Amino acid sequence: MKKVYVVLLISSLFACNFDERRLNEDAQRFIDEYSKEYVKLYAASQEAQWKSNIDIKEGDSTNSIQTRKTEEAFAAFTGSEGVIKKAKAFMEHATSLTELQRKQMEAILFSAANNPAIVDSIVKARIKAETAQTEKLFGYQYKIGNQKVNTNDIDDILKNETDLTKRRQAWEASKEVGKGLKEGLINLRELRNKTVQALGYKDYFNYQVSEYNMTTDEMMDLNHKIMKEMWPLYREMHTYMRYELAKKYKQSEVPDFLPADWIPNRWAQDWSSEVHVQGINLDSILKTKGAAWIPKQAEAFYVSLGYDPLPTTFWEKSSLYPYKADSNVKKNNHASAWHMDLNQDVRSLMSVEANSEWWETANHELGHIYYYMTYTNKDVPPLLRAGANRAYHEAMGTLMGLAAMQKPFLENAGLIPQGVKTDSIQSLLKEAMNSAVFISFSSGVMTGFEKSIYSDNLPSTEWNKKWWDLVKQYQGVLPPTARGEEYCDAATKTHINDDAAQYYDYALSYVILYQMHQHIAKNILHQDPHACNYFGHKEIGDFLRKIMYPGSSKDWRKVLKETTGDDLNANAMVDYFSPLMGWLKEQNNGRKYTLPESL
Numbered sequence: 197m198k199k200v201y202v203v204l205l206i207s208s209l210f211a212c213n214f215d216e217r218r219l220n221e222d223a224q225r226f227i228d229e230y231s232k233e234y235v236k237l238y239a240a241s242q243e244a245q246w247k248s249n250i251d252i253k254e255g256d257s258t259n260s261i262q263t264r265k266t267e268e269a270f271a272a273f274t275g276s277e278g279v280i281k282k283a284k285a286f287m288e289h290a291t292s293l294t295e296l297q298r299k300q301m302e303a304i305l306f307s308a309a310n311n312p313a314i315v316d317s318i319v320k321a322r323i324k325a326e327t328a329q330t331e332k333l334f335g336y337q338y339k340i341g342n343q344k345v346n347t348n349d350i351d352d353i354l355k356n357e358t359d360l361t362k363r364r365q366a367w368e369a370s371k372e373v374g375k376g377l378k379e380g381l382i383n384l385r386e387l388r389n390k391t392v393q394a395l396g397y398k399d400y401f402n403y404q405v406s407e408y409n410m411t412t413d414e415m416m417d418l419n420h421k422i423m424k425e426m427w428p429l430y431r432e433m434h435t436y437m438r439y440e441l442a443k444k445y446k447q448s449e450v451p452d453f454l455p456a457d458w459i460p461n462r463w464a465q466d467w468s469s470e471v472h473v474q475g476i477n478l479d480s481i482l483k484t485k486g487a488a489w490i491p492k493q494a495e496a497f498y499v500s501l502g503y504d505p506l507p508t509t510f511w512e513k514s515s516l517y518p519y520k521a522d523s524n525v526k527k528n529n530h531a532s533a534w535h536m537d538l539n540q541d542v543r544s545l546m547s548v549e550a551n552s553e554w555w556e557t558a559n560h561e562l563g564h565i566y567y568y569m570t571y572t573n574k575d576v577p578p579l580l581r582a583g584a585n586r587a588y589h590e591a592m593g594t595l596m597g598l599a600a601m602q603k604p605f606l607e608n609a610g611l612i613p614q615g616v617k618t619d620s621i622q623s624l625l626k627e628a629m630n631s632a633v634f635i636s637f638s639s640g641v642m643t644g645f646e647k648s649i650y651s652d653n654l655p656s657t658e659w660n661k662k663w664w665d666l667v668k669q670y671q672g673v674l675p676p677t678a679r680g681e682e683y684c685d686a687a688t689k690t691h692i693n694d695d696a697a698q699y700y701d702y703a704l705s706y707v708i709l710y711q712m713h714q715h716i717a718k719n720i721l722h723q724d725p726h727a728c729n730y731f732g733h734k735e736i737g738d739f740l741r742k743i744m745y746p747g748s749s750k751d752w753r754k755v756l757k758e759t760t761g762d763d764l765n766a767n768a769m770v771d772y773f774s775p776l777m778g779w780l781k782e783q784n785n786g787r788k789y790t791l792p793e794s795l
């Protein structure tokens with residue numbers, strides 16, 4: 197009896213091994229064939245988009261037609277029924293696939309879910325609705341009273357005006373656009389959910405979260421944890437801001453919650469323009485160096501960390517400088533970095549001029565470029581040549597931009613004289629009023645709102661109430677006047693309309709960047725995180741390469757743990773701003789705190 201059992205067991209093991217091997221071979225063949233076509237169509241669409249960005253001629257739609265064509269071809273292939281069926285069939289045996297194969301199948305299905313042919317009519321309706329929505333948003337004519345204004349005019353008022361009546365008018369004017377966007381957003385919620393549900397995702401929010409290999413609850417918990425860690429600092433800043441703004445607007449009474457129209461930003465997501473720092477001025481010296489020096493010097497920074505020089509094709513094919521003002525051809529002046537073919541063709545689009553803004557930007561964009569170059573290697577297949585998660589790429593760029601702006605770095609580069617005096621508390625306060633304040637908006641308000649509309653199917657009769665409940669809870673901000681359901685104040689934020697359900701990416705990228713920076717400052721350089729000089733330290737390059745090399749082929753949590761020794765948390769960010777805590781507490785001494793002590 198025993199013998200028979202053993203024999204049976206062995207033969208079934210053999211059968212299993214054999215099937216598994218065949219399954220792996222079949223899966224690999226499918227992945228290889230898919231990847232070949234994917235890269236071809238991706239590169240064609242990138243090339244067309246590139247031209248659309250650097251070769252803009254009025255009245256000439258050649259490029260936009262080509263862009264649309266190549267994007268349609270890409271969408272038709274990635275969302276095709278055959279691809280979906282096969283990938284799904286392989287995923288039924290997910291445990292028998294290698295980890296790398298499983299990750300590639302997931303990437304294939306994630307791409308498919310954006311345009312699945314199996315629900316073709318819904319996809320078409322969604323694309324149409326998205327286009328209509330952005331046209332409505334960007335084509336909207338803002339008005340203060342009868343006067344036509346644009347969003348820059350409104351932002352200027354919110355940054356500079358001290359007359360509260362004028363501020364309120366401008367703030368209210370900025371929210372009118374939401375009324376006309378509500379209907380479209382209700383429709384988009386349904387279409388977005390239905391598109392991804394065709395591939396088995398619960399809803400659109402869950403779909404976006406799945407790219408992190410997390411459940412919706414895990415993502416919500418993570419965002420809550422970050423806010424909880426940041427909360428004591430936020431509470432101090434909130435108190436400080438209430439009193440400072442009451443003083444500035446000559447109000448005898450300090451409000452318990454910040455009135456939304458007192459803040460220098462339409463969504464209260466960035467308060468930094470309230471702080472004026474006598475800063476470091478690089479512009480005059482950069483002018484003597486000239487624009488072309490900037491990207492070259494940024495490259496030298498990366499080379500000093502042990503990276504290879506940029507490929508010659510980068511210099512030949514990139515578009516790095518602005519066109520002449522009278523040129524018939526225009527370009528997009530917003531900086532970006534491109535991985536054209538998921539291989540060696542890397543390019544950057546910039547309009548570098550000799551000033552400090554472009555100095556920081558050039559160092560930032562090369563962070564993306566070196567990330568592309570590093571995960572383009574024999575161990576990472578094309579489909580996984582991406583950041584460890586969506587937040588990492590931006591974290592990397594911002595980290596390197598930040599490093600290139602620190603005082604010892606600038607002194608070393610000869611861009612400022614040695615020993616220039618700066619007000620370190622004021623510049624730290626300005627930084628916190630940007631990044632630390634932003635966490636409440638991104639992790640709390642935006643993420644909470646989009647989760648409740650996509651995952652919890654919140655009735656549209658409660659949207660504006662929900663939005664303002666979240667704003668009050670996480671930002672400690674109140675609207676100046678009643679905001680009924682005829683408004684849709686969330687929809688005044690671009691991302692709600694055209695980049696839905698992924699706003700936590702920005703919060704996470706800040707958190708990750710401070711984790712990386714703290715590790716470098718404390719464990720590699722042994723320098724003060726507020727005053728570092730990365731230049732010339734090959735060990736920093738080694739550390740960054742360990743993060744960059746696997747692309748998205750390795751779980752991002754493992755990557756973080758193995759490189760920084762830590763899980764994702766905001767402690768590094770809290771530490772970084774800790775000199776500010778003492779200062780703020782002194783300022784707030786005797787003042788009334790209105791936010792709860794902990795979240």
Ligand SMILES: [Zn+2]
Pocket residue numbers: 560561564589590593594
């Ligand atoms: Zn970037």
